[in-house]
Amino acid sequence: MWPKFVANKFLRKMLGSNNIVADFPNSTETMLDLEETSSTSSDQASLISSRKYITGDQGRHKIFVGSWNVGGVAPPDDLNMEDWLCKHTDPADIYVLGFQEVVPLSAGNIVLGLENSKICSRWNSLIREALNNSISKHVQEDKVGEFYKVHPLKNHSIASLDKSSNNFPHCFDCITSKQMVGIFITVWVRNDLLPYIQHPSVSCVGCGIMGCLGNKGSVSVRFCLHETSFCFVCSHLASGGKEGDEKNRNANATEILSRTRFSRGPLRNLPRKILDHDQVIWLGDFNYRIYLPDTTTRSLVQKKEWNMLLERDQLKAELMKGHVFQGWREGIIEFAPTYKYYQNSQVYYGCDQKRKGEKKRAPAWCDRIIWFGEGLKQKEYSRGESRLSDHRPVRAIFIAEIEVPSDSRRLGSSFTGRFRCLKDHLEECSNEKISCNVDRTSFYSE
Template structure:
């Protein structure tokens, strides 16, 4: 209706202009004007541009995704150095998404007891300090301002924890909205929180993101991978992000409804390989040969779970399980242990996967912190976001005759004031 009214006003304007030309020009010019179709219906003036035109452009963001099983240990001040290495601030990202497992010991009192938010608060304080107060790093960046980050989402379920931080410049430049959290417990009896996931959903401009941190069933016996597959399917089935308002009804409620999805954590997939053979390949650093026996790679290839998902090439040593009594040695070492350590075949338990178009992985690495029996893992991504902008009521003025742009040509001041629906209304839309 609005476009129809605009066209009607424009047609009246053209007729008014034609009549004024007839009154002020010689007869030999009137014939030319009457035959010129561009004056009758606008011709070179684009009425198409008056319509609502939604334009979509793309920008890129750098997203850091990290996962770390901290073995029930609380954050301490000496952890600053380990976080610096893990977060890799020299390759600064726009978004930091950090997932933890076992931020509390997985014992009866913590699994079935009330949630204690202080542990998550302590981790968030340490993360914020590391991201925003690395003075030495910022002094190295010539001519740049100190880059600060703000936490936009945080969620804890027993020992599974997620913390999402955005650079202040990103919050100022883009519209970040509809931030929601969800948790799914699928541990003991299928519903306790010793295993499961926490997730964050958000909208950045016109692109939806979902970040899922999971801690899946442990064990390296035959058939244990089936329990992990089942928990993955349960998380997909039971995850539902709540609607915030009716305005956001079109925003995704499920994991797979999002445009860009990142799934990471202690997924606990092991190796189809005997312990001594696995250690032999590790000593040779033959990661390609070792990956041929990786359970998760097999599931990805055969479509058992995560069908269509991607993982970067693994070019680092297995991240689990390190001895708590030595600095950098896998526990067990293939021999019975006097200290009571359980025999564990080393494996890539800590993983990062993604799903969706417009995502490029820049690196996939592990860090060397000896804080727990797992090594932290991180990946840096470059991803596209859609920027939607709309133009309404714009006119292409380049082809409008100059006489239409000058109100004093053939029109007195009084006539201009008495005719507000013609040129003045048309120009008001520009």
């Protein structure tokens, strides 16, 4: 066996690739380049320091955040995502979706830590179809050999930048998509906001086996919208239902907070650590359980006594004791525990009397969404009802107050010309099939 510190160094480096997949071809100027190429660094610093900020609806944006442990189950082609995403009721401006166990946590997947472009492309195609259902005729998915291909979006994606009518159906583009073993996060933005998105970056932290492998850990995404920095942390923390296992989860969270690092940006003034950002949302399978005997927990679940169960919820208890997530907030939980179900069933694991000899796992709110920072107001906290895996997906909707420069209209109009170039390039490529894992822009942090 290698010495532990050598293995840690090697394996952390292997999992530390910060390249991301987005909806912009390599040869085209992207949102990352727009502000950076429009002026020198000294001109930028002067512009930033002299900007005035405005309030009102222009400074508010709706953010949808969802988390789902899919249990290593590949999504079927007919999986209905719209119910979970609530797209048909009142669409958000930004969608941040985090998944855990997108691939089975086998020894090979954990040790090699290779990204599975096929499964991630499949999830992204389903998300694209759900978010852009009004224009889905422009998006097709083919199976060619063993790889899934996605055709580039055509005129509607860029043309909507010139539309001022609220009735015009905006489409959504992926600005960041990143996988580490079973953890996968993907961020989608309404395309008229693309000119104001800057500095997307990712940071991966593995804290599973040997304290470094990616079966547990996090993938974090950073970007700036106007002058407000956002950070989204998608994690899968240590499992286990025994007393004392919550300490392992606390340790994972502490590791993620201390080891996550982002690039400093072109002016070297961007936040590097999670808590340095203006607004932070943490989503994932936290794996915290309930401090009650199994039979008591199941009885209270059957009676829907959520308040009594939440009084013994491990995450809330650890928060109150100050052992983890100090200063973080969570919305009121008014839904049933999200774990653990029989697959394709509404029955909690261990409740089927016909299946004897099973290891019983009491229901728990393993899947959570919490937030940190000022300017975030949660409007909804609920769960979906898909039976694809042994977890139910959760979702939260936030209204984010952001700092908007008073000259944003001028900046937006100047960016439109640059995006017309992107439109022309996409039209040239419209007859070609672009693989989700190639011919996409990769951005690297320091």
